[in-house]
Structures are given as C-alpha cells and as structure tokens.
Amino acid sequence: MASKPGHILIVDDELVIRSLLSEMLSEEGFTVATASDGQSGLEMMNDGQVDLVISDVHMPVMDGSKLVTELRKLNPDLPVIVMNSIPDRDITTPADDRAIATVNKPFDLHELRSTIRRLRNRPRINPVHRTKSALGRPRDAARDAL
Amino acid sequence: MTMRIGLQKRAITGISLLLMALAVSLMWISLYQGSDQIRSQLLKRGRVAADNLAYNATYPTVIRDTASLGDFLDGIMAEKEVLYCGIFDDAGTSLAERLRPVFMLHELDVVESDVTEEGLHNMLRHTVADVIASDDHREYVEYEGMVYFQVPIHIDHGSSDELGSELGLYGLGGALDESATSEDNRDVIGAAVIGMTTHYIEETIADLRDNMIWITALAILIAMVIVSVVVRLSIRPINELVVATGRVAGGDYDCKVREGRNDEIGDLARSFNTMTGDLKKSRDALVEKELLEALVVELRETQEQLVQAGKLAALGQLAAGVAHEINNPLAGIMGYAQLLTEKLRRREVEGISAEEVPKITSYVENMEKQSQRCKQIVQNLLKFARASSKEEMVDVDINAVVRETLALVDHQLSQSNITLETRYADHLPPIRGQEGKLQQVITNIVINAMQAIEDRGTITVSSELDNDRVLVRVADTGVGIPGENLDKVFEPFFTTKDLGRGTGLGLSVTYGLVHDMGGEISIDSTVGVGTTFTLAFPVAGVEPQRAVPRNGTIERTSQPLDGP
Numbered sequence A: 001m002a003s004k005p006g007h008i009l010i011v012d013d014e015l016v017i018r019s020l021l022s023e024m025l026s027e028e029g030f031t032v033a034t035a036s037d038g039q040s041g042l043e044m045m046n047d048g049q050v051d052l053v054i055s056d057v058h059m060p061v062m063d064g065s066k067l068v069t070e071l072r073k074l075n076p077d078l079p080v081i082v083m084n085s086i087p088d089r090d091i092t093t094p095a096d097d098r099a100i101a102t103v104n105k106p107f108d109l110h111e112l113r114s115t116i117r118r119l120r121n122r123p124r125i126n127p128v129h130r131t132k133s134a135l136g137r138p139r140d141a142a143r144d145a146l
Numbered sequence B: 001m002t003m004r005i006g007l008q009k010r011a012i013t014g015i016s017l018l019l020m021a022l023a024v025s026l027m028w029i030s031l032y033q034g035s036d037q038i039r040s041q042l043l044k045r046g047r048v049a050a051d052n053l054a055y056n057a058t059y060p061t062v063i064r065d066t067a068s069l070g071d072f073l074d075g076i077m078a079e080k081e082v083l084y085c086g087i088f089d090d091a092g093t094s095l096a097e098r099l100r101p102v103f104m105l106h107e108l109d110v111v112e113s114d115v116t117e118e119g120l121h122n123m124l125r126h127t128v129a130d131v132i133a134s135d136d137h138r139e140y141v142e143y144e145g146m147v148y149f150q151v152p153i154h155i156d157h158g159s160s161d162e163l164g165s166e167l168g169l170y171g172l173g174g175a176l177d178e179s180a181t182s183e184d185n186r187d188v189i190g191a192a193v194i195g196m197t198t199h200y201i202e203e204t205i206a207d208l209r210d211n212m213i214w215i216t217a218l219a220i221l222i223a224m225v226i227v228s229v230v231v232r233l234s235i236r237p238i239n240e241l242v243v244a245t246g247r248v249a250g251g252d253y254d255c256k257v258r259e260g261r262n263d264e265i266g267d268l269a270r271s272f273n274t275m276t277g278d279l280k281k282s283r284d285a286l287v288e289k290e291l292l293e294a295l296v297v298e299l300r301e302t303q304e305q306l307v308q309a310g311k312l313a314a315l316g317q318l319a320a321g322v323a324h325e326i327n328n329p330l331a332g333i334m335g336y337a338q339l340l341t342e343k344l345r346r347r348e349v350e351g352i353s354a355e356e357v358p359k360i361t362s363y364v365e366n367m368e369k370q371s372q373r374c375k376q377i378v379q380n381l382l383k384f385a386r387a388s389s390k391e392e393m394v395d396v397d398i399n400a401v402v403r404e405t406l407a408l409v410d411h412q413l414s415q416s417n418i419t420l421e422t423r424y425a426d427h428l429p430p431i432r433g434q435e436g437k438l439q440q441v442i443t444n445i446v447i448n449a450m451q452a453i454e455d456r457g458t459i460t461v462s463s464e465l466d467n468d469r470v471l472v473r474v475a476d477t478g479v480g481i482p483g484e485n486l487d488k489v490f491e492p493f494f495t496t497k498d499l500g501r502g503t504g505l506g507l508s509v510t511y512g513l514v515h516d517m518g519g520e521i522s523i524d525s526t527v528g529v530g531t532t533f534t535l536a537f538p539v540a541g542v543e544p545q546r547a548v549p550r551n552g553t554i555e556r557t558s559q560p561l562d563g564p
C-alpha cells in the first residue's frame, strides 16, 4: 500500500509536544489536528477523517489508556502511537493489537517517523471483509493486502 | 572411693546403738538389784526360821526333849531350800538334826551326781561344827553353795520362873521383849543351826537373768523397728527434698514436695516450694525477656524493611514524577534540536553562511547530546528506584552497573573537591545478581565514602577478578572507621552522623542486599587514612562456596586494570 500523507491526530497535554509534532508532521505533508486531552481527542474523531493517532499516556480528563480503549470501540484497525514519559511503566495494551506502537519520551524523530511509516504500511484487514463472519479469516485478508 | 552412708542409715544405727546400750545397762542394774533382793529374801527367811527354831527350841532344849526338837526340825525341813538343820547344846553336842537325803537332791539337781550321801552329810556336819565352834557372830556364814544360820538358844534370868506356867505365850512374849532384854541377862544353853542351799535362788536368779535378756532383746528389737520407722518417716521428706532439689537443679521447676507436716521439715518443704515457685517465676520472666528481645529484633528488622520499602516506594514515586516532568520538556528540546539539525542539513536556514553551517550544526548536536544524557540520568534514576526483590537474578555485567551508578553521583561529586577514579578490569565474567540492588549497594557505599571525606579527597572504584569471584572495591581517603565500630556499622540504626543526615540504615540494607545475591562485603579501614569496602560476588554459574576456580571456563585476567 502506498504511503501517501494522511490525517494525523495528536493528543497531548504538553503544548511543546503538540507544536513540535504538528510542525514536523505538517512539513512532511500530513494534515494535523491536535487535542490536549483524551476526551477532546475522542470528540475530534467525529469531526473528520483521522488515519493515525499519536497520544500521550499521562493526561488530565481522559488518559492515553482510556483513549485507546475508546478508539478501539470506534475502529479496531486505527493505527495508534502511544508516547510514554515514564519508560518502565508500560501502559497495558492488548498484546495482539498490531495497530498500536509505543515510543518513549524523549523520542528520536527518526524513530517516530519510522514508527509512523511502519504502522501505516502494515498488513491490515481489508475493510470490505470487516464483518463478523470475515474476522475468522484474517489470513485471506493478509494475503489480499500483500 | 568412700561408700556413701545415707542419713537414714546413720540415724537408725546411732539411735539403735544408744537404745541397746541403755537397755543392756538397765538390764544389768535390774538383774543386780533383783538377785540381791532374792538373796536377801533367802537370808531373811533363813534368819527368821533360825530365830524361830531357836526360840521354840528353848524349852525342849532345857528339858532335853529330843522328840519335840525333832518335830520342830521336821517342820523346818519342809522348806526345800533347807538341806540341814540341827539343835546343839552349849557343849556343842547335837541334840537333834535333820539332813536331806542326797537322792532327792540329785533328783532336783541341787548337788552334783557324784556327791554321796555320806560325803554331803560329812561335809555339812563338818561345816556346822566349824560354824558352832567359831566365835563368829555374823548373821550367816556362806560356804560352798550353802548359807548357814546359827542362832544361840538362851534363857532370860528375869523370866525363868515363868517358864513352866506360861509356856504357850513364852515364845511370843520372849520375842516381843527380846529387844529390850540385854545380853547380860541371858544364859546361852545351845544353838540352832539351819543350812540352806543357794541352789534354788541361783536357779531363780538364772531364770530371772534369762528372762531379762529375752525381754531386753525383744525390747531392743521392737525399739529398733519403731526407731527405723520413725526415722524413715521423718527422713523421707528430706529424701524427697533431696530428689526434688536434684530435679529443680535439672531444670524441672514444676516439681513440688508435700508440705503437710507441721514441723521443721514441713517448714523446709514449704520454703522449698516457695523457692521453686520463685525460680520458676524468674525463669519464666527470663524466657519472656528473651522472647521479648527476639521480638524487638524482629520488629527492628521489619521496621528496617518497612523503612527501606518506604524509602524505595517514595523514591520510586519521586523518580516517576521527575521522569514525567523532565521527559516532556526534554522531548521538546531534543525534537526541536533535531528539527534544526535537519533544517541545517537541508540548507533551509536562511542567513547562515555555508562555512558557519557545520559549526552551528555541532552546537545543535551538542544540545541534542546533552539532552540524551539527561534522558540517561532519568532512566537510571528510574532503574534505581525499581530496585526491589521483584527483580529476577540475571547475569549482570558489574562494570556496566558500576558505571551507570557512578553517573548518578557524578554531578554531586563534581560539585565537591572529591576526585573520582575508576579502574575497571577488562573481560570480567558476568555475575548473578539484580541490577537495581547492585546499584543501590554501590550508591550507598559511595555516598558513605563522600560523607567520610571532610574536605578534599579521592574515591577510587575498581573491579577485578579473583578466582571465581568478581571484586568491586570502593576506597576513600576519608576519616576512617575506628576498630570498635567495625562490627557495628552493619547494624541497623548505627550511625555516627548528625540527626537527619544519617539514618544508620545504609550499610545494613547494603549488607542484606549483597547477601541476597550470594555476595560478601568486607571493610578495611585505618582512622585518618581511609576506608575500603570490598564487595565479592561469585561468577555466574559458579557455586558461591567453591574456592577452586573452574579453569577453562573462566578466563583469568592478569592484564592491568584500565584507567579512568
């Protein structure tokens, strides 16, 4: 699948992180939206198209873990990057959820870029087959994706 | 070996001997008195008989009525003890006499069987003749088992006229006034002689003696039985006490003795029981005290662990907070620095000449590097805080851990006049341990070393391989530890530092952590010169106790330690 720029939502309570990431990503051609907590981030999901979410863990109102749970209810396939500021305190993510990646703050920009690329290019379940009956055949979907 | 004679035996023997002596002497006294009495009774009887005979024989003697005299004598002979009796005139001629036939005496065993009738009679007559002839006026004469009584027969001048008329009353009256009649008024006309054998009284005395011996023996026997019973009864509580004392000495404080008696032994038993009770109480108190002390120690250990756990928890919380607070701005700094570097590389920054680009790039890269360092410090802090038993024992490169740990204190050291020197041995084999714990151990020791250096000094941290063990030394040029404190520094709460500066927990926790990982810690210190702490950890895969190195698997290092 071609990696064409898309829509990215940035959720972090730290202004410096929001501006750094929007600066960097918009320069790379992404359409960037920002939110300062999980709750407002979730609300912005309805406002328009979002292809990827980059979220902090420790935030007021709704933290990163809760946001991931809510996002999964909307779309089990949406790529999410979780930024952790306390490295050894891993956030609990579903082990088999391949659309989630974690980076530790402070992150290296190259590392972040490659993570975004990896998530966007990963083999994913074809939306056409995303019915309950089709969920039992992920291999076919993977073959389609290749 | 001397034989032990019990108190009981001694008491019984002593009292028995005393009783025996008493009984025997009593027996002898009574036997003596008894035989004396028997004898004197015999003598009295004989005397009375002789007196009566003499009195009664007065008139027949005067008229030479031998028939009457014979009758009197026969009467006397009725007494079996009398072997002979006779009446003599003043010339010493026998008027009448009676002799007991010798066969009767033989039968009665009064005389020896070889004594003949004639011999006996001759002997008697002969003796009597002697008695008569003698002027001896003793009451009796004893001779060869016989007692002879000789009483003169006499008539009173003043009353001679009454002789015929008042014959019946004569004897009585004569007997009555005899005491009043003086010897001078008397005319001796003959003598009455009675010979009595002492055989019978001797027999009686012998019987008496035999009986007495039997009775005494029996009495002694009974007395001994009573004595031994009484002694046993009175000594038994003492024996019980002796046994009980032994048991108490052996540690049985529940042992009680009967105290029923109302005497000295009862008192002793009572005081014994009181004493045992007191002993038990104090023993219990002692045991309680020991328990209490053990409890205090346990409590201290728990407290220590709690304090340590609390310290760690607080540190963990602090570290997490610090990480969160610092990592966000750090991410900003690093990110923007990186963006700037990229822009510089892409020549997107205007107003900077081409020559200046590398210089500015290096500035920004320096910013980035320093941020990287900050990131490392925060990570180490987190790691350190995480030090807990949750951690698994893993293969650890001790040099790496020491380096990381020293990085944490490096800043603090650079603010002081303390120089830090490090010498790490190359190619150290890994040890089994927990990184967090090792960091904590090294931090504690290095912090102590820093606090021991008053003004300026050096802390030297080195690692080396010693057979199967990896050694880490932390040497300082501080104040040193006095010998008397060397044992105490590992005790919880032992500190020489001011209140608030030291809790005295550092080394005790360190000691526990080192031992948890199978290691050992030792101190070498000279007051005024410095202190060296040496940690020794067994190489991974080697039993901690093994002193023999496994040549071949472990590379022995003889290279010089690398400098700082």
Ligand SMILES: Nc1ncnc2c1ncn2[C@@H]1O[C@H](COP(=O)(O)OP(=O)(O)OP(=O)(O)O)[C@@H](O)[C@H]1O
Residues within 6 Å of the ligand: B444, B448, B449, B452, B476, B478, B479, B480, B481, B489, B490, B494, B495, B496, B497, B501, B502, B503, B504, B505, B506, B507, B508, B531
């Ligand atoms: N390197 C050293 N040089 C001299 N004395 C030392 C050294 N290390 C420890 N000590 C002595 O041992 C004592 C106990 O040390 P420990 O680390 O257990 O407690 P502390 O340092 O007093 O307090 P804490 O470590 O809890 O802050 C210290 O008070 C000090 O007297």
Ligand SMILES: [Mg+2]
Residues within 6 Å of the ligand: B444, B447, B448, B502, B505, B506, B507
């Ligand atoms: Mg200390």
